[in-house]
Amino acid sequence: MQKIIFHIGFTLLLSFLVAYGNGQIIKNRIFSNFDSEDNINDSLWSYKGIIFYKCNFGGTASFNFFDFPNLEFDTCSFNDLEMETGAIFQNLTHRNSIIESFSLTEDTIKNEFAFLSSSVTKRANLDATIFENDIYFNDSKFGDLLSFQSCKLNGYIYLRGIYLPDTLNLQDIDLTNLKGEFDLTNFKTKSKPCFINLYGVDIGKLRIRFSGFKLYFPENLMFEEKAYVYQQVLNKLKSDGLFESHKLLDIEFKKLKYENNNQYFINWIDKNWWNYGYNKFLIAINSLFFFFLYFVINFILYDKLLSEGYIIDKFQKMNKELLSKYKKQKFKFFFLKGAYCLIYTSFLFWGLKLDIEKLNIKNIPLFIYIMVQYICGIICLAYVANLILSK
Numbered sequence: 001m002q003k004i005i006f007h008i009g010f011t012l013l014l015s016f017l018v019a020y021g022n023g024q025i026i027k028n029r030i031f032s033n034f035d036s037e038d039n040i041n042d043s044l045w046s047y048k049g050i051i052f053y054k055c056n057f058g059g060t061a062s063f064n065f066f067d068f069p070n071l072e073f074d075t076c077s078f079n080d081l082e083m084e085t086g087a088i089f090q091n092l093t094h095r096n097s098i099i100e101s102f103s104l105t106e107d108t109i110k111n112e113f114a115f116l117s118s119s120v121t122k123r124a125n126l127d128a129t130i131f132e133n134d135i136y137f138n139d140s141k142f143g144d145l146l147s148f149q150s151c152k153l154n155g156y157i158y159l160r161g162i163y164l165p166d167t168l169n170l171q172d173i174d175l176t177n178l179k180g181e182f183d184l185t186n187f188k189t190k191s192k193p194c195f196i197n198l199y200g201v202d203i204g205k206l207r208i209r210f211s212g213f214k215l216y217f218p219e220n221l222m223f224e225e226k227a228y229v230y231q232q233v234l235n236k237l238k239s240d241g242l243f244e245s246h247k248l249l250d251i252e253f254k255k256l257k258y259e260n261n262n263q264y265f266i267n268w269i270d271k272n273w274w275n276y277g278y279n280k281f282l283i284a285i286n287s288l289f290f291f292f293l294y295f296v297i298n299f300i301l302y303d304k305l306l307s308e309g310y311i312i313d314k315f316q317k318m319n320k321e322l323l324s325k326y327k328k329q330k331f332k333f334f335f336l337k338g339a340y341c342l343i344y345t346s347f348l349f350w351g352l353k354l355d356i357e358k359l360n361i362k363n364i365p366l367f368i369y370i371m372v373q374y375i376c377g378i379i380c381l382a383y384v385a386n387l388i389l390s391k
Contacts, residue, residue, distance in 0.1 A: 027053035031061065052076050063087075073097050083107055094118045104129055115140050124165070126151055137162050145169065149197075153178045160186050164194035164212060171218065172200035185209040185242075199225070203232040210237065210245035215252065223260050230256070251276045280387050287380035294373050295345045301366075302341050308363045309370050310354070315344055349377035 029052075049070040060080040063071075072093040082103045083089075089107065093114040102120050106128040113131055119141035127149045134155040142165035152174040164187050175182060182205055195216040198206070215233075217226050230253040237246040254276045258267035274282045298305060306316045318340055326333035348354075354374055361367050 025051045025053055026055060027051075029055045031055065031057045057081070078102070089113075099124075101125075108132065112136070119143075119163075120146070120165075123147075131155060131157075134158070148173045150174070153182070156180050157182055159183060161188060163188050164190060166192070166194065167216070168194050168196045168213075170201050171197045175202045175205035178205050181205055181207045183207045184213070187212060198229055198233065203229075203236045206233075206236065207240060208233070208237070208245065209242060210248045215249070223256075226256065227253075247278050251278065274383075280390075283380075283383045283387050287384055290376055290380060291345065291349050294349055294376075295342055297369075298345045298348070298373075299338060299341045302337065302344070304366065305344070305370075308360055309366045310348060311358050311360060312344070312347070315340060348373050350381060351377070352381075 051072045055076045057078045070091040074095045076097045078099040080101045091111045095116045097118040101122045102124045108130045114136040117139045121143040123145040130152045135157040139161045141163035145167045146165040147169040149171045154177040156179045193214040196213045
């Protein structure tokens with residue numbers, strides 16, 4: 001709250017400077033391919049504060065100066081905004097502005113950088129810039145890219161109510177002297193996730209809600225380096241109590257490990273059997289699915305199974321009685337046959353032990369089918385038992 005009050009106070013102070021001669025305001029101007037060296041008199045930069053208000057910058061707007069005063073853009077629009085590489089700013093503020101592309105690289109912001117209720121529709125490149133004080137990105141919107149690669153943050157960073165870009169690049173960002181955490185939990189969701197690069201980031205300084213993100217990495221990065229980032233983020237999510245985010249990232253990591261080992265089929269099984277261990281109720285659903293699948297097949301092969309497969313005398317006798325008694329009552333015959341076939345399938349699928357004496361091995365294909373059904377049932381039974389015991 002103190003920081004917000006200070007920021008509001010600073011804005012009022014800048015307006016005061018403008019009003020009383022120590023600052024300058026430029027308003028309602030239209031510029032084409034703006035260049036600060038050509039379009040603005042050198043004496044202007046001697047003012048303590050400069051505000052561009054309701055200005056329209058067409059083409060490329062270049063601010064080629066190495067030691068800027070307090071600079072603010074209020075309700076302005078830009079195509080391409082480029083700040084001098086290696087420049088020093090006292091304070092830099094964008095408010096209610098629309099920018100297509102924004103470049104602020106290898107610069108230094110001595111005091112505050114504020115990007116408030118503004119938007120960058122394409123790329124915002126802040127690479128290798130040093131932010132000596134606080135950063136505000138409140139209620140702003142980003143399009144294709146927001147890059148902080150190799151930046152250095154020495155104050156607080158506020159990211160309240162922002163619309164995430166398609167890609168957020170934090171590679172090698174220096175958070176050693178960051179005050180507080182780099183908090184990525186208070187953002188407005190989009191229909192697709194934001195791809196985020198966390199390679200070379202001190203994850204301990206990060207707080208992230210992973211429901212809106214998906215990790216990506218620089219090209220040609222070794223799997224071990226990717227795995228290290230995943231593990232560090234997973235540990236941080238767990239320690240922060242963000243269990244849903246931990247689940248989402250852990251699933252993504254398990255999928256990556258399977259793909260790295262070319263285990264695509266095992267990955268498919270792990271995903272569909274129980275969603276990588278995170279949806280155990282799927283075990284019961286899948287077990288019942290396999291049981292009824294085998295029931296349908298067994299119903300079709302019922303007579304052959306009783307005579308050449310797993311031979312149970314009582315079922316053979318009952319099947320013959322049904323055939324003779326309900327030969328003309330087809331519906332009733334198939335209904336009762338289905339009931340007995342369901343019980344027969346239960347013996348094969350859910351049975352803990354097959355009676356070897358009742359198993360015919362002369363018909364090899366039928367024998368293999370029965371054994372596959374039995375093994376599948378044992379596996380399902382083991383998982384279901386573990387599911388019940390773990391409750």
